Amino acid sequence: MKFDFIYTLDALPRLLEGSLVTLKLALLGFAFSVVLATLVTVARTASKSRILSIAVAVYISFIRGTPLLVQIFLVFYVLPIVGLNIGPVTAGILALTLNSAAFVIEILRGGLASVPKGQFEAARSLGLSGYALWVKVVLPQTFMSSIPPLVNEFTQLLKATALLSTITVVELMRVSQQIYSNNYHPIEVLTGAFVMYFLMCFAVSRGASWLESEFEVKRA
């Protein structure tokens, strides 16, 4: 058996389209997840509510203690039963969001812990509280120290989108499957997808370190 590069090349335009869908899914899932995790983090910290904090802890251990694939299937099959007829794309993004939020909450907890108590006190003593305290002082510092783990989480999420092929979302993995089930050249096509995934993740992590160093330079 020989590797025929022409099949990879032939598949390339469709693989690129699939990559774009993958990127879109990852970006949307991650954006929603960061927003959700931020709201939960602020609510949990500001309210000091024991109930909320226990609920979050339980949620996180459920998400971390079960396979993402099972979570995706559950969202996809359960929501229509309760009357929510969302398509596979929405279900997929929702599943990714719910999964990733658990990890982002943990990341932000670490970032928040690295903001010294004095930063809150200085803000309060100047009359900042509530929204202004968080948005102007605390969250920027929380996110700044959370950039590396957040980038890592984004690449995890980007790779996890491949699982959405199982609920018929036509992303990079599903596109590859469609192509090789027609031409019977899975190795050539999957190699193309492999390279695509790698390039996306590589670009993201390189871009992030570039941003970080730019930031360091600006502040130096």
Next chain:
Amino acid sequence: MAMDTGKMSNFLEMTGLVKTFTGATALQDVSLNVAKGEVVCLIGPSGCGKSTLLRTANWLTPADAGEVRLDGELVGTMPDQRSASKQAKGLNAVRARIGMVFQNFNVWPHLNVLENVVCPQMVVAKRSRNEAEKKALVALSEVGLEDKKSEWPDNLSGGQKQRLAIARVLAMDPDLMLLDEPTSALDPELVSGVLAVLKRLAEKNMTMIIVTHELGFASSVADRIVFLEGGHIIEQGPPDVILQSPATERLKLFLDKLNITAFQPKSD
């Protein structure tokens, strides 16, 4: 001076303050009034309650009992009968009038020097960016940092950070400034720059309460020195009386421990 002008001496009224931390009593029924334009220095051994007293003045540390009023306006009281939102609103408004400077500076590392001073003005005092920047530049030049306005706090020395923290407070036009050991975290050669700024503020009749271990500085700026120990005010009075002829044995012991043999009232 300001101390004996009757009603004026009630600019800041701290009455019957009690504060207990788990296992330790920090304040035991402490009352302190400060007149407008007065500079009060709090001294005492560590754990004596001086920082706690300072932090109850803007209710950053809420007392267990007692109340604090600024200009007759309630800063905080315990038990507080006001609704939570009313408390918060009133507290923010009155806190904007009280500037606090911390031992560890607490400048905001994610904002550059100018933005550190601009941010609270826009958010709390609701000033326009234009106005806030103008005010910020005035405040920065008052502390000698006008040429550092585009720098990031991480690149400032400790003394510069502390002067930035002072500028951030000054730009809010405070009626009262609380300073919690403002030079304790500084290398010795950086202390004088910060003290010089504070001295200029005292000369401009800024009302200040300063927790300090710099007795030479205290004697040169303070109208009154208050000595605390074990959560009580033991002794208070003008610097020369307090530092040179202490009335109580405890203050005498404290001063002896600090070994201030070379103490000079007007040293610079």
